[in-house]
Structure formats: structure tokens, C-alpha cells
Amino acid sequence: MNIDLSEEALEFGRLAKRALEAAGGDELAQIAEREPDRRESLVGPVLAELGAWQLDPRDSADELEAAAALCRSAGYWAVSYPVAERLCRPSDLDADGLVVVADPAPAAAVGGLDRRWAAVTLDGRRSMATARPMAASPRRSAFVVELDLESVDDAGASDVPLGLVLPCWTLLGMLDRAVELARSYVREREQFGQPLATFQGVQFQLTEAEVERVGLEELAKYALWSIEAGRHEALDDALALRLAAVEAAERVLRVAHQLHGAIGFCDETVLSWVSRQSVPLRRLPLGLSGTRAELTRRLGRRGLTGIFG
Amino acid sequence: MDFDMGDEVAALRLELRALIDEHIPPDFLGAFTDDPADLETAQRFCRLLADRGLLCMAWPESWGGRGASAWEQTAVREEMWAHHEPRGAQYMGVNWVGPTLMRHGTPEQQQLHLPAIARGEVIWCQGFSEPNSGSDLASLQTAARRDGDEWRVSGQKIWTSYATMAQWCFLLARTSKEERKQQGLTIFLVPMSAPGIEVRPIASMIGPHHLNEVFFDDVRVTEADVLGPVGEGWKVVQEVLAFERVGIARYARCERLLQWAPSALGDQWEALPEELRSRWAQMLIHARRARLLAYRVVDAQHRGQVRPGDAAAYRIAVTTLDQESAEVLVDIVGLAVLAGDDALRFKRAVEDHWRYSVSATVASGSIEIQRILLARALLGAS
Ligand SMILES: Cc1cc2nc3c(=O)[nH]c(=O)nc-3n(C[C@H](O)[C@H](O)[C@H](O)COP(=O)(O)OP(=O)(O)OC[C@H]3O[C@@H](n4cnc5c(N)ncnc54)[C@H](O)[C@@H]3O)c2cc1C
Numbered sequence: 110m111n112i113d114l115s116e117e118a119l120e121f122g123r124l125a126k127r128a129l130e131a132a133g134g135d136e137l138a139q140i141a142e143r144e145p146d147r148r149e150s151l152v153g154p155v156l157a158e159l160g161a162w163q164l165d166p167r168d169s170a171d172e173l174e175a176a177a178a179l180c181r182s183a184g185y186w187a188v189s190y191p192v193a194e195r196l197c198r199p200s201d202l203d204a205d206g207l208v209v210v211a212d213p214a215p216a217a218a219v220g221g222l223d224r225r226w227a228a229v230t231l232d233g234r235r236s237m238a239t240a241r242p243m244a245a246s247p248r249r250s251a252f253v254v255e256l257d258l259e260s261v262d263d264a265g266a267s268d269v270p271l272g273l274v275l276p277c278w279t280l281l282g283m284l285d286r287a288v289e290l291a292r293s294y295v296r297e298r299e300q301f302g303q304p305l306a307t308f309q310g311v312q313f314q315l316t317e318a319e320v321e322r323v324g325l326e327e328l329a330k331y332a333l334w335s336i337e338a339g340r341h342e343a344l345d346d347a348l349a350l351r352l353a354a355v356e357a358a359e360r361v362l363r364v365a366h367q368l369h370g371a372i373g374f375c376d377e378t379v380l381s382w383v384s385r386q387s388v389p390l391r392r393l394p395l396g397l398s399g400t401r402a403e404l405t406r407r408l409g410r411r412g413l414t415g416i417f418g
Numbered sequence: 419m420d421f422d423m424g425d426e427v428a429a430l431r432l433e434l435r436a437l438i439d440e441h442i443p444p445d446f447l448g449a450f451t452d453d454p455a456d457l458e459t460a461q462r463f464c465r466l467l468a469d470r471g472l473l474c475m476a477w478p479e480s481w482g483g484r485g486a487s488a489w490e491q492t493a494v495r496e497e498m499w500a501h502h503e504p505r506g507a508q509y510m511g512v513n514w515v516g517p518t519l520m521r522h523g524t525p526e527q528q529q530l531h532l533p534a535i536a537r538g539e540v541i542w543c544q545g546f547s548e549p550n551s552g553s554d555l556a557s558l559q560t561a562a563r564r565d566g567d568e569w570r571v572s573g574q575k576i577w578t579s580y581a582t583m584a585q586w587c588f589l590l591a592r593t594s595k596e597e598r599k600q601q602g603l604t605i606f607l608v609p610m611s612a613p614g615i616e617v618r619p620i621a622s623m624i625g626p627h628h629l630n631e632v633f634f635d636d637v638r639v640t641e642a643d644v645l646g647p648v649g650e651g652w653k654v655v656q657e658v659l660a661f662e663r664v665g666i667a668r669y670a671r672c673e674r675l676l677q678w679a680p681s682a683l684g685d686q687w688e689a690l691p692e693e694l695r696s697r698w699a700q701m702l703i704h705a706r707r708a709r710l711l712a713y714r715v716v717d718a719q720h721r722g723q724v725r726p727g728d729a730a731a732y733r734i735a736v737t738t739l740d741q742e743s744a745e746v747l748v749d750i751v752g753l754a755v756l757a758g759d760d761a762l763r764f765k766r767a768v769e770d771h772w773r774y775s776v777s778a779t780v781a782s783g784s785i786e787i788q789r790i791l792l793a794r795a796l797l798g799a800s
Contacts, residue, residue, distance in 0.1 A: 312793035327710035405696040410680030413702040
């Protein structure tokens with residue numbers, strides 16, 4: 110048993126976190142929203158310098174783990190860039206990245222980028238995707254655009270788990286941040302003459318969020334390992350992770366918003382940016398009910414692999 | 419990363435399942451029923467495990483163990499709890515009484531107690547809670563006063579599991595009044611046969627033998643039965659609670675019952691409302707999540723790290739899972755017509771799981787106390 114990412118992967122994640130901080134940190138999402146044309150140039154070169162695009166998560170466990178750590182760091186700063194999706198690019202298609210899509214209206218948060226995208230459905234049908242122009246401002250759309258698909262083949266079975274799991278690591282990074290923000294806010298903010306953190310009602314809400322966050326962290330590592338180890342159930346594990354991630358995001362962000370009071374909705378708080386950037390990750394390719402229905406259908410009567418299955 | 423426990427652990431699971439298959443009746447739902455045969459089954463099974471070196475395998479060799487790995491130990495807990503704990507009450511001796519005695523006992527106490535636990539011959543109970551001291555354990559009143567070179571214990575314990583069948587009590591009593599309530603507490607190892615001890619079972623929905631009152635009326639205890647320094651029992655209790663936190667693998671029973679459901683229902687499985695099957699799928703994820711959170715605690719402990727926040731997070735996740743999975747399973751059973759041995763066994767196991775799960779968020783430190791501990795880890799002692 111070894112239940113942690115490799116030390117190299119963790120170190121790579123730390124490096125990425127520092128590099129993104131130096132490049133603007135929390136401001137990256139804000140600038141991208143104000144100046145959508147800079148979406149690529151704000152983040153792409155920083156990650157290129159780190160060697161991110163040389164990582165091939167399909168090639169080795171080490172690179173997959175490094176990719177996951179990178180996604181988590183990108184999520185921490187809520188960078189407005191499809192880091193996970195670019196890391197998932199298929200090696201045999203002429204594409205810069207891969208997105209998992211679902212019928213009837215395939216979409217992804219790839220607006221404003223001049224990149225070639227491959228898309229894969231949950232049942233492994235691959236296509237090349239052309240992003241339509243952004244129909245709404247990034248503030249409203251979070252860069253989500255509809256995709257026009259041109260069918261390629263049915264060979265995407267192994268793309269799907271990877272394409273589901275890495276974005277969950279981005280979401281995990283966002284939840285790390287949301288819990289951290291809520292923690293520090295309740296320690297600073299005083300009402301009734303004392304910090305909010307002294308109220309048990311506040312403490313208990315925070316623990317609810319933390320249990321979701323650490324639980325998601327473990328499931329994210331497990332699903333990553335399932336891909337690494339080439340297990341048959343990698344897709345089940347990826348969908349299970351995705352369902353848990355969507356559920357955890359809902360709970361953690363609800364708590365983080367609630368504990369911030371009104372200020373949490375304002376542009377001046379980081380939480381409001383994290384919260385909005387999380388939306389595409391939570392809704393695409395499928396939200397809570399869609400993911401759950403898909404997982405339930407797949408599990409049939411077999412259940413999830415574990416001690417007794 | 420590698421979430422596979424490896425071939426040795428897999429072989430150990432098979433060995434344990436084969437032994438359960440051979441020696442535990444298929445209808446067994448734990449040692450604590452009205453049928454004395456169930457207790458007898460568990461006692462026999464403990465001796466059998468002991469003979470094969472499986473009862474205390476995680477203990478050091480000097481005490482009859484074989485220094486098994488943290489993961490072998492985890493697998494034993496999982497297999498046992500999943501199969502309705504065929505060791506009966508003895509899991510407590512193995513999990514925390516023995517290890518605590520190894521750390522704090524005198525050589526004489528170790529000689530007296532450890533081999534008996536390792537042979538599977540002795541049942542212990544835990545005398546901590548009192549009528550007025552539950553979550554606020556340190557406020558307890560049961561008092562031990564010096565009487566020459568002996569001690570006299572008077573007071574009342576409550577909720578004491580297995581007290582009717584136990585030979586020994588791991589008793590926490592007040593030996594002096596100090597400034598802080600956590601000071602002046604001492605652990606005594608008390609034979610339940612001592613004159614002045616009276617046990618009264620408490621009828622409850624979770625089944626016989628689980629809950630009892632234990633009265634101590636001027637019970638004579640010798641100096642040799644004091645565990646650790648007088649007045650420093652609280653420190654020992656903290657260790658006991660830390661062992662206990664990962665002691666019961668509740669998620670393993672949840673997972674086993676959830677995975678059993680489709681085969682127990684046969685063709686009726688597909689006829690269940692899709693919404694119910696999707697709750698079932700979600701519970702399987704929550705069972706996996708609780709299991710992985712347990713591994714996080716085990717892994718840290720194994721590396722000598724103490725992370726109270728992680729242990730509390732695990733307890734919150736696993737006790738909630740216990741109750742939520744029980745509700746889903748009861749719903750599943752309620753929508754099927756169950757007949758045949760396997761299906762009826764499943765139904766009885768679900769019913770048992772549901773009744774016992776109601777206490778999951780109260781027993782061994784309530785979920786609110788776990789939230790307090792986790793909040794402390796997150797926020798500091800504010
Ligand atoms: C099945 C079972 C087996 C048990 N076995 C044993 C045993 O073998 N030996 C033993 O000594 N004890 C045993 N116990 C007792 C158990 O440890 C106590 O029930 C537990 O510590 C809670 O104490 P209480 O029941 O007195 O509840 P109380 O402490 O009275 O609490 C009642 C409620 O108030 C909440 N509460 C209390 N304080 C706070 C606070 N500060 N903030 C917020 N909420 C709070 C609690 O969480 C709980 O929900 C067992 C209990 C059960 C259910």
C-alpha cells in the first residue's frame with residue numbers, strides 16, 4: 110500500500126502553485142474575465158516553462174501523478190484555463206487537448222482559446238471538436254461554449270477515465286481553497302464581540318466541508334491509481350469520483366459562502382471567483398443527477414470494486 | 419501509488435473467510451443475542467483464531483503475536499466486522515486493552531493479562547461513562563479512596579457493553595479532587611467477580627448485552643490493579659480512545675451488505691425504482707470513501723504521526739455512512755418479496771444493521787464530539 114502521490118509529483122505541484130502565484134495568483138481569473146483575449150497568454154507560457162506540456166499522463170504513473178498535482182494547484186488559484194483538459198490530449202489525434210462531452214448539447218469551457226480539441230463521449234466515441242464563438246461574456250459563461258463535433262472513431266475507451274479524473278483534481282484544488290478561505294475568514298470576522306470561529310454552529314459547518322474535502326482527496330487518489338494500474342474498473346472509479354466531487358463541491362461551496370455572509374458574493378473576495386470558476390467543472394459533462402444515473406446504469410448489479418465486490 | 423494491500427493480505431482474507439465459513443453458523447448475527455449458543459460460538463472462534471496465531475497477530479511476538487503489518491491488522495478488522503464480529507466482545511481486548519497494557523502495565527500485570535487475551539480466553543468491559551458523565555467524561559464521580567495499602571471503589575458506571583459476560587473491567591475512577599477535572603483520575607483493572615460489583619442489564623433497541631449499569635459498592639482493589647501512575651489515568655484514556663477510533667471497521671459491514679443486495683434480491687433488483695438503485699450506488703461510494711479515510715488514519719499512525727483531525731473526519735464519515743446505508747438497505751428490503759435462505763439471511767442482517775446503526779453516532783464519542791475535535795484541528799483551540 111502506498112496511498113500518497115509520489116514525492117516528485119507533490120514537489121511539482123508545489124512548484125506549479127508558486128509559479129502561478131508569481132504569474133498573478135488570484136488575479137489570473139479576474140484578468141482573464143476582463144480581457145478574454147489574454148486567456149491563453151496569462152497561463153499557457155507559465156505552464157510551458159514549468160514543463161507541463163511535456164508531461165504525458167498516459168505514459169507513466171509518475172507523469173500522471175504530476176499532472177494531477179498540477180491540476181490541483183491550478184484549481185487552488187482558480188485559474189481560468191483548461192489545464193486538465195490540455196494535459197489529457199490524445200497522442201494519436203492532432204489535438205491540443207481532450208474534453209469529455211455528453212449529448213445532447215456538447216459543451217466545454219474552452220472559449221476564447223485558439224486550440225484544437227478532441228472530444229470523447231462517456232461510451233468512448235471520439236470526435237474533433239470545433240468551439241463556437243462565445244455567446245455570452247465570460248462573466249456569465251465562465252468560458253463555456255458549445256462544440257460542433259466531427260466524428261473520428263470509437264476508440265476512446267481509455268480516454269474517458271483520464272478525461273473525467275484530471276478535472277476532478279482541479280475541482281479538488283478549488284475546494285482546498287474554499288475551505289482555507291472559510292477557515293481564515295471565520296477566525297478574523299467578529300460578530301457579537303467575538304470571532305465567528307468561536308460559535309459551535311459555525312465550527313460544525315466548517316467540519317462538514319472539511320469531511321467532504323478530505324473524503325474527495327482520497328477518492329481522487331484512488332481513481333488516479335485505478336488508471337495508473339490499468340484496472341478494468343477505471344471508468345467506474347472515475348465516475349464514482351466525479352459523482353463524489355460534484356456532491357462535495359456543492360456542500361463545500363455552500364458552507365464557504367454561508368460562512369462568508371454577504372461579502373462572499375462580492376468580487377473583492379476570492380471565494381466569489383473560486384465559486385464561479387467551479388461551475389463548468391461541476392456541470393460538465395454531466396451534473397449530479399446525470400452522473401449518478403450514468404454510474405448507476407454502469408454498476409448494474411455488480412457494484413463497486415472493494416473488499417466485497 | 420498503490421491501493422492494493424498485496425497478496426499476503428489477500429491470502430489472509432481468504433483464510434479468515436474460510437474459517438468463518440467453516441466455524442460460524444450462516445445465521446450468526448453477533449455474539450450478543452438471547453441465544454447463549456451465539457456467545458459460545460464466538461468464544462470458541464476466538465480460541466481457534468488464537469491457536470492459529472490470528473487473534474493477536476498484530477501484537478509483538480513476545481506477547482504471542484506475530485508483528486503483523488498495519489494492513490493485515492486492518493484486513494482482520496474489516497473481515498470480522500463485516501461478518502458480524504465473530505470474536506464477540508474480545509475485539510476490545512485485542513484492539514486496545516492489550517496494547518494499552520503493553521505500554522503502561524507492570525510486568526506482573528502484563529504476565530497476568532496479556533497471555534489470557536492472546537489465548538482468546540477473557541472478555542473485558544470498559545467502565546468509563548457514568549449517568550452524569552457522558553461526553554464530559556472527565557467530570558466522572560466514581561471514586562476510589564485509599565484504605566491502607568488497598569483501594570475502595572464506590573460509584574456507578576453505565577452503558578457498559580458486555581458487562582454481564584466480562585471477567586475484567588478497565589475502570590476509570592477519581593482518586594483525588596484537583597484543580598482540573600482531567601487530573602486525579604486513575605485506571606484500575608478490576609475483576610468483575612469482586613464482591614460489591616453488581617451488573618444490571620438495560621433493555622434496549624440495539625439488543626441484549628450491549629448496555630448495562632455497573633454498580634460498585636465499596637469494592638476492594640489492590641495496589642497491583644492500578645494501571646499506570648495514580649492520578650494520571652486521563653492520559654491513558656486518550657490513548658485508549660485513539661486505538662478505539664479505528665478499532666471498528668463499520669464501513670466493511672456496510673459495503674458487504676450493499677454488495678450483497680443485488681444477489682439477495684435476484685430478479686427483483688432491476689424492478690427497484692431507479693432512484694433507489696442510484697442511492698445504493700451513492701452509498702457504495704460513501705463506503706469506499708469511509709474506507710479510504712480509515713486507511714489515511716492507519717497509514718499516518720503506522721508512520722508514527724498523530725493526526726486527530728483525520729481521525730475525527732473518518733469517524734464523522736463512517737458513522738454517517740452506517741446510518742445512511744442502513745436506511746437505503748431497509749428501503750431495498752421493503753420493496754422486495756424475500757424468500758429462500760440467502761434472501762432471508764440478507765433481510766435479517768439488514769434489520770440488525772439498521773437497529774445497531776442508530777447508535778453509531780453516539781457510541782465511543784458522539785459525532786458532535788468528533789466535530790469539536792475536527793474544528794479544534796482546523797481552527798486551533800478557539
Ligand atoms: C452502543 C453503545 C455502547 C457503549 N459502550 C460503552 C462502554 O462499553 N463503556 C463506556 O464507558 N461507555 C459506553 N458507551 C457510552 C458512550 O461513550 C456515551 O454514550 C457517549 O460518550 C455519549 O455520552 P451520553 O450518552 O451521556 O450523551 P451526552 O453526553 O449526554 O450527549 C447527548 C447529546 O448532546 C451532545 N453534546 C454533548 N456535549 C456537547 C457539546 N459540548 N457540544 C455539542 N453537543 C454536545 C452529544 O453529542 C449528544 O448528541 C456506549 C454507548 C453506546 C450507544
